[in-house]
Amino acid sequence: MSRHVLVSMMLAMGLASVATASLADDVKLKTPETAFSGKLRPDILGMSTESNAESARAVFDSLLRGRTDTQTDIQQQKSGDGTGYVAALNFSLPAGPKQNGEMLSASFSSPASANRAYFVARNLTFAQDQQPSKADMIKEIMGKYGVPTIVGDQHLYYIYRKGSIMSVGGKYKEATALEAIDKPLDPRAAVKLNGDTVRGSCVAVVKRAQTKAKDPSAMLAEAKGANCDGVLSVQLVPGTPTDRVGIAQFTLLDVKQLISAAAIDSAALAGGQGESAMPKGSAPKL
Numbered sequence: 001m002s003r004h005v006l007v008s009m010m011l012a013m014g015l016a017s018v019a020t021a022s023l024a025d026d027v028k029l030k031t032p033e034t035a036f037s038g039k040l041r042p043d044i045l046g047m048s049t050e051s052n053a054e055s056a057r058a059v060f061d062s063l064l065r066g067r068t069d070t071q072t073d074i075q076q077q078k079s080g081d082g083t084g085y086v087a088a089l090n091f092s093l094p095a096g097p098k099q100n101g102e103m104l105s106a107s108f109s110s111p112a113s114a115n116r117a118y119f120v121a122r123n124l125t126f127a128q129d130q131q132p133s134k135a136d137m138i139k140e141i142m143g144k145y146g147v148p149t150i151v152g153d154q155h156l157y158y159i160y161r162k163g164s165i166m167s168v169g170g171k172y173k174e175a176t177a178l179e180a181i182d183k184p185l186d187p188r189a190a191v192k193l194n195g196d197t198v199r200g201s202c203v204a205v206v207k208r209a210q211t212k213a214k215d216p217s218a219m220l221a222e223a224k225g226a227n228c229d230g231v232l233s234v235q236l237v238p239g240t241p242t243d244r245v246g247i248a249q250f251t252l253l254d255v256k257q258l259i260s261a262a263a264i265d266s267a268a269l270a271g272g273q274g275e276s277a278m279p280k281g282s283a284p285k286l
Contacts, residue, residue, distance in 0.1 A: 032257045044250050054086075110268070124248040128239070138174055151172055220259070232251070235247075
């Protein structure tokens with residue numbers, strides 16, 4: 001074999017290796033699409049769907065620092081290349097006669113899709129002598145998140161589609177939201193919310209999100225059937241007396257990011273399997 005041919009072959013092999021590495025890097029560095037952008041990027045205690053597992057854990061640790069009665073559950077999984085990563089975080093602080101209870105949880109995609117949080121939840125159980133009024137809670141919620149899409153059934157729902165909070169015609173003020181919070185959801189508003197789509201209700205999806213958060217495949221199936229890109233739900237369970245709040249439950253679900261991250265993760269897994277199937281031999285020393 002001539003020296004010219006040998007050099008050409010080695011150069012071609014080198015370029016092929018670079019191309020393969022670049023393709024792998026492209027898969028690993030992809031950021032999933034999200035329902036939220038700009039100022040319309042809701043967060044729970046500073047955790048948004050831009051947060052990764054590391055930054056979310058820092059928030060959890062800071063909030064519960066110094067407490068000896070907390071319970072921590074850090075769930076890890078392995079990505080396609082065998083690398084371990086944090087898939088879910090669950091922290092809890094039990095309620096007591098003079099102490100509010102707190103539960104925080106978040107679920108994350110794999111490193112291939114930036115290990116982003118697609119689900120964040122916070123449950124607050126107020127001690128009886130520390131229960132806030134519903135009026136104050138609604139004021140705080142609307143002050144932070146804006147005007148909700150629909151209110152009722154103990155919930156304020158913020159439904160996001162195409163980068164904005166959806167409106168179904170009712171422009172809630174704090175007083176009208178307070179009046180509606182414990183009434184059934186307006187069926188006419190629900191029909192407007194679904195529009196002409198035949199996809200599932202985002203209200204139903206977010207209601208089931210907390211129970212299905214530990215099952216990513218079930219969450220993904222729900223997300224694919226949802227008629228929105230994202231949803232923030234705040235539930236205010238009546239306390240004693242009923243104008244007080246006994247439990248406040250915050251749920252943030254980035255439907256669009258969950259679906260996008262799943263596609264990226266699947267492609268990365270397939271790419272990793274393809275690479276592992278390739279011969280591992282190298283050129284001999286010449």
